[in-house]
Amino acid sequence: MSDEFDKEAEREKLREKLEKDEEKRQETQRMSELLLQGATMTNEHCENCGDPLFRDGDETFCPTCGGERATEQPTEQAPQQSSGQPQQQPAEQQPAEQQAPQPSDAEPARSESERGTGAPTPDRFDVSRPDPASGAPPAADDPRAELRRAVTTTARKANEASDPRTAKEWLEASKEAAEALEALGE
Template identity: 40%
Template sequence: MSDFDKEAEREKLRQQYEAEKEERKATQRMSELLLQGATMTGKHCDTCGDPIFRQNGTEFCPTCQQQQPAGETPAESESAQNADNQERQTEETASAEVPSADATNIEVEQSNAETTGQSAPSGQSTAPSNQPRRASPSQADTSNGRSPEPRTAVEQNERGAGDLAEARNALVRKLTRLAMEAEQTDDVGRARELLAATREGAEALDALDRAKR
């Protein structure tokens, strides 16, 4: 093999190593985000194809976010803060409307009681349809526009478990591919690099398994 061919082969291996190094970094970032409480949205970035995460009300790509200028970070933070403020205002408005259901029931009972008291002395019988009726909880909720209850902790835990399972499957696929490349290569240095990458991926996989327990 000529010197030119050797140099081209070394350059090719170097490029492959750099690409896999970036993949390892992306996998590590995704593992850290999941351990910090972020969730995967099921969508993928239009730029790099990596999964989109949601944390503190903001959706972002962990890979592209690292490549964006620092000046864009405050805008993203402000957008997330505005979303949180709007959500809090909605919850406060819904909670402020809750007592109105009891007030409506009291007014209905008082009105019917007065009507019954006035008609009793005259000896007139009162039809069953005129008897006081208490509005059902479901009707009170509907008439007063009460917002539905937020998601329970069980639903949130199930979603988090699904995100961890998806991340684990992605790690397993990468580990399998790296192990196959290490087995097929004849370059000792290249095999050593692939085995190191496999070991790092296995450590990340172990961290995810501990988080699921």
């Protein structure tokens, strides 16, 4: 009999767990729907249930507590409006921060661009470096071929670049190599 009692207790625990899991799924589904509808999940959490707060337009609310939180929120928002503006600025900065990785990616890309400016130059130097390394006669014999390779290599790198600034730097290097090639009469 104790085995049946234990089985029944386990079943009850499993039912409760399933109910909680179902509630969590429904809450997650509500949050997903809010995100799909354009609401923004804030970095703040509900004081009642601990779930993240959402912002839709000027209204900040908890999707789990529903109207109760929305009712409490406007009274809390009045004092927060003065602090809410700085809070909105971080929220506005969040997209800027999302864009900030792009500028910070662009900043390393600027570094890469500087490297890109430097990189085509080392390629050109690399083009000239093998010549002195291989000896003066091969450098004098084949500068046009080296410039053609430099044009091709830098154009290829411009095509493969993921950052527009880097691509622009590679294209400028390719153009310079092409102009040098043209100056040599080819």
